Amino acid sequence: SHPAHEFCAAAGGGAGGCGGGGDGTRILIKGGTVVNAHRAEEADVYIEDGVVVAVRPNIPVGDDNVRVTDATGKYVMPGGIDPHTHLEMEFMGTVTIDDFYSGHAAALAGGTTMHIDFVIPVNGNLTAGLESYKHKAEKAAMDYGFHMAITKWNDEVSREMEVMVKEHGINSFKFFMAYKGSLMVTDDLLLQGLQKCKSLGALAMVHAENGDAVAEGQQRMIDLGITGPEGHALSRPPVLEGEATSRAIRLAKFVNTPLYVVHVMSTDAMEEIAKAKREGQRVIGEPVVSGLVLDDSWLWDPDFATASKYVMSPPIREAGHNKLLQAALSSGILQLVGTDHCTFNSTQKAFGAYDFRKIPNGVNGIEERMHIIWDSMVETGKITVTDYVRVTSTECAKIFNIYPRKGAILEGSDADIIILNPKRSFAMGARTHHSRSDTSVYEGRKGKGMVEVTISRGRVVWEDGNLNAVPGAGRYVRTPPFGYLFDGLDKSDAVYRASLRAPVRRGEAAAA
Numbered sequence: 001s002h003p004a005h006e007f008c009a010a011a012g013g014g015a016g017g018c019g020g021g022g023d024g025t026r027i028l029i030k031g032g033t034v035v036n037a038h039r040a041e042e043a044d045v046y047i048e049d050g051v052v053v054a055v056r057p058n059i060p061v062g063d064d065n066v067r068v069t070d071a072t073g074k075y076v077m078p079g080g081i082d083p084h085t086h087l088e089m090e091f092m093g094t095v096t097i098d099d100f101y102s103g104h105a106a107a108l109a110g111g112t113t114m115h116i117d118f119v120i121p122v123n124g125n126l127t128a129g130l131e132s133y134k135h136k137a138e139k140a141a142m143d144y145g146f147h148m149a150i151t152k153w154n155d156e157v158s159r160e161m162e163v164m165v166k167e168h169g170i171n172s173f174k175f176f177m178a179y180k181g182s183l184m185v186t187d188d189l190l191l192q193g194l195q196k197c198k199s200l201g202a203l204a205m206v207h208a209e210n211g212d213a214v215a216e217g218q219q220r221m222i223d224l225g226i227t228g229p230e231g232h233a234l235s236r237p238p239v240l241e242g243e244a245t246s247r248a249i250r251l252a253k254f255v256n257t258p259l260y261v262v263h264v265m266s267t268d269a270m271e272e273i274a275k276a277k278r279e280g281q282r283v284i285g286e287p288v289v290s291g292l293v294l295d296d297s298w299l300w301d302p303d304f305a306t307a308s309k310y311v312m313s314p315p316i317r318e319a320g321h322n323k324l325l326q327a328a329l330s331s332g333i334l335q336l337v338g339t340d341h342c343t344f345n346s347t348q349k350a351f352g353a354y355d356f357r358k359i360p361n362g363v364n365g366i367e368e369r370m371h372i373i374w375d376s377m378v379e380t381g382k383i384t385v386t387d388y389v390r391v392t393s394t395e396c397a398k399i400f401n402i403y404p405r406k407g408a409i410l411e412g413s414d415a416d417i418i419i420l421n422p423k424r425s426f427a428m429g430a431r432t433h434h435s436r437s438d439t440s441v442y443e444g445r446k447g448k449g450m451v452e453v454t455i456s457r458g459r460v461v462w463e464d465g466n467l468n469a470v471p472g473a474g475r476y477v478r479t480p481p482f483g484y485l486f487d488g489l490d491k492s493d494a495v496y497r498a499s500l501r502a503p504v505r506r507g508e509a510a511a512a
């Protein structure tokens with residue numbers, strides 16, 4: 001019998017309904033362990049037209065036109081969603097080397113099937129920024145969404161934010177508290193931005209470092225004659241990340257709006273998030289792969305080409321922070337893992353050969369994230385397999401309000417799926433990766449777990465080491481406002497208002 005229509009009818013009430021991919025491809029994944037964030041089960045997965053149509057044991061093969069993939073002994077999981085990337089970004093006088101094609105090729109080969117990139121406004125103008133990124137994304141090979149950075153403030157920006165949310169499907173705005181003289185915002189701007197975000201049901205995101213103090217720290221290093229990559233770490237210590245994280249959290253509390261802290265690199269920042277969470281504040285902390293598994297010792301490598309690869313902001317910290325960030329991810333203080341994939345090749349990194357302040361900031365990771373988190377967190381027993389799905393995919397889909405279309409293998413979800421073989425091993429490096437960069441901060445890294453198959457909206461794009469990333473196949477995913485972090489916020493606002501008491505003056509009290 002032909003299973004397609006039978007299941008198609010059943011999928012009607014699901015996240016996306018039938019007809020997602022539209023190319024008629026039918027795939028049956030048999031015999032694997034299907035893992036969602038809420039449970040793992042032995043089941044088959046039937047996909048048609050880019051959409052998951054059925055998830056249950058013993059789905060019959062049907063006819064010859066169904067492509068059958070055996071997943072016995074393997075995990076069938078939602079494709080990764082990377083919440084933090086910078087593809088083809090103009091930054092520090094150059095442009096990141098991976099664009100929406102090469103970055104997507106790398107992502108798909110590593111089991112990531114969607115990402116959310118940061119649109120950078122053009123001279124502060126949001127509309128111009130979006131137009132530029134729409135053009136960059138025409139070659140997308142996988143699905144993507146956008147966050148938008150806010151770099152200046154006036155009535156026009158405030159109006160444009162509303163247009164971005166209501167017309168363009170952007171539900172998150174990022175404020176850089178560092179990069180003085182380029183992207184950095186003042187507290188005044190941050191406060192205006194937080195208030196606007198709250199009114200729109202959009203999530204405020206911060207790069208939390210004290211940019212004024214960083215500039216001071218950089219000058220200190222130069223005055224001391226420290227011009228090499230180690231000066232990068234020395235000039236912007238964890239205390240500056242902790243300070244900005246605390247400041248952003250407190251301003252978000254004052255406004256009563258949720259806050260998302262990107263690339264939490266230090267225990268100083270993590271502890272501020274933990275404290276706010278303990279007090280009931282809605283704060284999301286995003287560690288990135290580099291911060292979870294690397295340490296800053298590389299920055300002291302005498303070879304500039306090696307040391308400069310590791311320059312990113314906030315800096316990769318000294319050993320110890322990484323393990324504590326892993327523990328915070330295990331315990332839920334930190335909630336989802338990004339990469340901050342922001343890749344520059346060795347020629348670009350060499351712009352700062354005589355002055356660390358000119359080394360373009362950023363590291364790779366979009367291709368490595370899924371493997372490294374599996375190896376360092378699941379293989380070591382720090383998180384469960386269902387937690388793995390949550391921190392690499394589902395939580396991102398929930399926060400940015402696209403669940404369960406993304407981040408799940410449920411009837412009606414987009415068929416963004418990976419098959420991971422826990423018995424195989426991986427080895428990483430610039431010679432074999434799909435990024436355009438000639439270097440990798442994960443050079444020579446080996447570990448357990450291999451993404452053998454990646455399915456992007458119902459098309460097999462990675463199998464047995466063969467990549468079939470098609471430019472233009474990726475679609476823009478709109479992210480609607482008022483995600484779960486906003487649930488009930490109006491009620492806490494009402495409680496706050498009710499708590500405001502006008503002073504009761506002596507005479508009035510007597511008369512009453």
Ligand SMILES: NC(=O)NCCC(=O)O
Nearest residue numbers: 207312313340342361362
């Ligand atoms: N992180 C970094 O060094 N580069 C990308 C821009 C940013 O996220 O701050």
Ligand SMILES: [Zn+2]
Nearest residue numbers: 207263313314
């Ligand atoms: Zn940043």
Ligand SMILES: [Zn+2]
Nearest residue numbers: 084086340342
């Ligand atoms: Zn970033």
